[in-house]
Amino acid sequence: xxxxxxxxxxxxxxxxxxxxxxxxxxxxxxxxxxxxxxxxxxxxxxxxxxxxxxxxxxxxxxxxxxxxxxxxxxxxxxxxxxxxxxxxxxxxxxxxxxxxxxxxxxxxxxxxxxxxxxxxxxxxxxxxxxxxxxxxxxxxxxxxxxxxxxxxxxxxxxxxxxxxxxxxxxxxxxxxxxxxxxxxxxxxxxxxxxxxxxxxxxxxxxxxxxxxxxxxxxxxxxxxxxxxxxxxxxxxxxxxxxxxxxxxxxxxxxxxxxxxxxxxxxxxxxxxxxxxxxxxxxxxxxxxxxxxxxxxxxxxxxxxxxxxxxxxxxxxxxxxxxxxxxxxxxxxxxxxxxxxxxxxxxxxxxxxxxxxxxxxxxxxxxxxxxxxxxxxxxxxxxxxxxxxxxxxxxxxxxxxxxxxxxxxxxxxxxxxxxxxxxxxxxxxxxxxxxxxxxxxxxxxxxxxxxxxxxxxxxxxxxxxxxxxxxxxxxxxxxxx
Numbered sequence: 001x002x003x004x005x006x007x008x009x010x011x012x013x014x015x016x017x018x019x020x021x022x023x024x025x026x027x028x029x030x031x032x033x034x035x036x037x038x039x040x041x042x043x044x045x046x047x048x049x050x051x052x053x054x055x056x057x058x059x060x061x062x063x064x065x066x067x068x069x070x071x072x073x074x075x076x077x078x079x080x081x082x083x084x085x086x087x088x089x090x091x092x093x094x095x096x097x098x099x100x101x102x103x104x105x106x107x108x109x110x111x112x113x114x115x116x117x118x119x120x121x122x123x124x125x126x127x128x129x130x131x132x133x134x135x136x137x138x139x140x141x142x143x144x145x146x147x148x149x150x151x152x153x154x155x156x157x158x159x160x161x162x163x164x165x166x167x168x169x170x171x172x173x174x175x176x177x178x179x180x181x182x183x184x185x186x187x188x189x190x191x192x193x194x195x196x197x198x199x200x201x202x203x204x205x206x207x208x209x210x211x212x213x214x215x216x217x218x219x220x221x222x223x224x225x226x227x228x229x230x231x232x233x234x235x236x237x238x239x240x241x242x243x244x245x246x247x248x249x250x251x252x253x254x255x256x257x258x259x260x261x262x263x264x265x266x267x268x269x270x271x272x273x274x275x276x277x278x279x280x281x282x283x284x285x286x287x288x289x290x291x292x293x294x295x296x297x298x299x300x301x302x303x304x305x306x307x308x309x310x311x312x313x314x315x316x317x318x319x320x321x322x323x324x325x326x327x328x329x330x331x332x333x334x335x336x337x338x339x340x341x342x343x344x345x346x347x348x349x350x351x352x353x354x355x356x357x358x359x360x361x362x363x364x365x366x367x368x369x370x371x372x373x374x375x376x377x378x379x380x381x382x383x384x385x386x387x388x389x390x391x392x393x394x395x396x397x398x399x400x401x402x403x404x405x406x407x408x409x410x411x412x413x414x415x416x417x418x419x420x421x422x423x424x425x426x427x428x429x430x431x432x433x434x435x436x437x438x439x440x441x442x443x444x445x446x447x448x449x450x451x452x453x454x455x456x457x458x459x460x461x462x463x464x465x466x467x468x469x470x471x472x473x474x475x476x477x478x479x480x
Contacts, residue, residue: 004130004147007258008053009117011135012060012105015040016094018136018154020087028276033086037093038277044101045283045413047134047153048260049318055129055258057104057120059113060095068110069242076242079188093275100268102261104253111249118143118245124255132158139184141167142175143245156424169201177210180240189239192232194225210240283413287313287352294341294353295406296360297418298333299426306330308337309421311414312344319344320417322425334360335388337422342395350400356408356415364403368393 019039026035048056069076083091098105108116117140121131125147133140134151141164144150150159157163164172181200183191195203203220207213213220214236217229229236263284272281287293293313300306306328310321321340325333334357342351355361371377372393383389395401406415 004128005055006051006053007055007120007124007129007131007255008047008051008057008151009120009131009133010044010047010056010058011113011117011133011137011140012058012094013113014135014137015043015058016087016091019043020084020090022154028274033090034093034275034277036087036090037097037275038280040094041097041277041280042413043153044098044103045280046417049283049413049417051132053132053260055124055255056260057106057253057258058098059116060105060107061113062107062109062111066110067112069112073238073242075188077187093271096271097268099264100271101263104258106251106253108249108251111246114140115246115249116251119247119249119251120253121148122247127255129255138167139175139179139187139243140245142172144172169198170204174204174209176240176244177204177213179243180210180236181213183239184243187242189242190232190235191239192236193228195228199225210236279412286316290350292345292349292351293414294338294351295414295418296334296337296341296353296355297415297422298330298335298337298357299419299422300325300328300330300333303327303329305426305429306333306336307422307424307426308333308340309418309423309425310337310341310344311418311421312341313414320421322421324425324429331357331359332385332388333422335385335392337418338364339388339391339395342392342399342401345399348399351402353401353403354406354414355403356406356419358405361403361405363389364392364396364401368396 016036019042020036023035023039026038027033044058064070064077064080067076070078095105106116106120107113114137117133117135121133121143125131125145129147131148132151133143133148134153136152136154140150141159144159144161144164150163151157152159159167161172164170164175168175168178170178178197178200179189179191181192181195181203182197183189191200203213204210207216214229214233217226217233220226220229265284268284269281272278291314295311295313296308297310298306298308305324305326307324308322312319312321321344323340325336328336334355338353338355338360341353345351353361353364368377368389371383371389376382377386377390377393380386406412408415408419
C-alpha cells in the first residue's frame with residue numbers, strides 16, 4: 001500500500017528556543033554568538049535526513065504584541081521575559097539559513113504560528129496529505145486527528161489521538177476546553193481559580209465541554225468550585241478562546257509552494273563558513289565520483305545487548321542500516337557496524353569508511369596488515385574479536401577501503417546520526433537489518449575490483465590524512 005505524501009510543518013519559535021538553550025557558548029571568531037543558529041540548523045538537518053518529507057515549511061511567530069489574542073486580552077503572554085540579548089542577533093541568521101536551505105518560511109500578521117500550522121494542517125490533511133507538526137508545544141495537541149500528528153524531536157515522541165488521551169485525559173477536540181478551565185501559566189491564560197488540569201479534564205469528560213460545565217455548574221461537586229465557575233464564567237470562555245487555535249488564517253499557500261527542494265549551495269556553503277559551521281558542510285557535499293562513503297557506529301557496554309548504525313552515501317543516494325546483537329561488547333559492535341555496511345554492497349566498490357572508533361580505524365589502517373603478514377590473523381585465539389577481524393579482512397579484499405577517524409560527539413552530522421541509530425536499535429531491540437544497495441543505484445564510473453578467495457592477503461589502504469588519536473582511549477592499544 002502506497003504511503004500518502006508527507007508534509008512537515010515546523011514550529012519555528014519552539015525550535016529556536018530549544019536550540020538556544022540546548023547549546024551554549026558557541027560563537028564566531030569575531031565573537032558573534034551562534035549557538036542558536038547552529039542548534040537550529042543541526043536539528044533541522046537531522047529532521048530532514050531522518051524523515052525525508054515530501055513537503056516542508058518553517059512557521060514563525062510575529063511579535064507577540066501584534067496578535068489578535070493580545071488585542072482581546074492584553075495580559076496574554078505579557079509576563080514572559082524579553083528575548084535574550086545574545087539570541088537577538090541570531091534570528092536574522094536563522095532566517096537566512098532557512099532561505100538557503102530552500103525551505104519556505106511562513107508567517108501571518110496578527111496570528112501566531114500555531115494558527116498558521118493548524119490552518120495548513122487541516123487544509124492539507126483533508127486533501128489526503130499526512131501532516132506532521134514538529135513542536136514541543138502541548139497546545140497544538142488539539143489539532144491532532146485524521147492525517148495530523150505531532151512530533152517532539154527532543155523527546156523522540158510522536159503523538160496521535162491515543163497520546164492526547166494519555167496526556168490530557170480528553171480527546172484532541174476537548175483540549176481547549178480543559179485549558180479554558182485550568183488556564184495556562186506559560187501563556188498567562190487565567191482559567192478558573194481552584195481548577196487544575198486533572199479536575200478540568202474530569203469535568204470536561206463529565207459534561208462534554210467547557211460550555212457544558214458552565215451550563216450544569218450546579219451539579220459540580222464542591223461549593224467553592226461552583227462559586228468560582230459562576231463568578232468566572234466569562235473569564236473561562238475568554239480563556240478557551242485564547243487557548244483555541246484558529247483554522248481560518250488567510251494565507252495563500254499551495255502544496256506546490258511547500259515542496260521540498262535541494263539547498264541553494266552557492267548561498268548555503270558561504271553562510272556555513274561565515275558562521276564557522278564547517279562540520280555541517282559535509283552534509284551537503286556529495287561523495288567524490290565513484291566513491292561510497294560509509295559512516296558507522298556501534299553502541300554497547302562491556303557485555304550484553306548492543307546496537308549498530310550505518311549510513312551509506314553514494315552519488316545523490318543515501319541508505320540507513322541499523323540492528324542489534326543480543327550478546328556483545330562495545331568493541332565488537334564497532335566492528336559489526338563496519339561489517340554490516342560493507343556487506344550491504346553487492347559488488348566491489350571504492351569505500352571511504354568513517355568511524356569514531358579508534359579500535360576499528362587503527363586496526364584497519366595499522367594493525368591488520370601486520371596480523372596478515374605474520375599469520376596472526378589466522379592463528380586460532382591469537383586475537384581478541386578474531387572472527388570479526390577476519391570478516392573485515394575478507395571485505396577489505398573485496399572492496400578498496402580507506403578509513404578515517406572522526407572524533408566522537410564533535411558535531412559531525414553523519415557521525416551523530418549513526419550514534420543515534422545504534423542507540424535506538426539497542427534500546428528498541430529491533431531485528432537486525434542488512435539491506436543491500438543495488439549495483440545500479442551506485443555510480444558506475446569506478447573500476448570493479450576482483451574478489452579474492454580466502455584467506456585474504458589484500459589489506460586496506462592507509463588513511464589519506466595523518467590522524468592524531470586520543471591516547472589509549474577505551475584501551476584500544478591493548479590489542480596491538
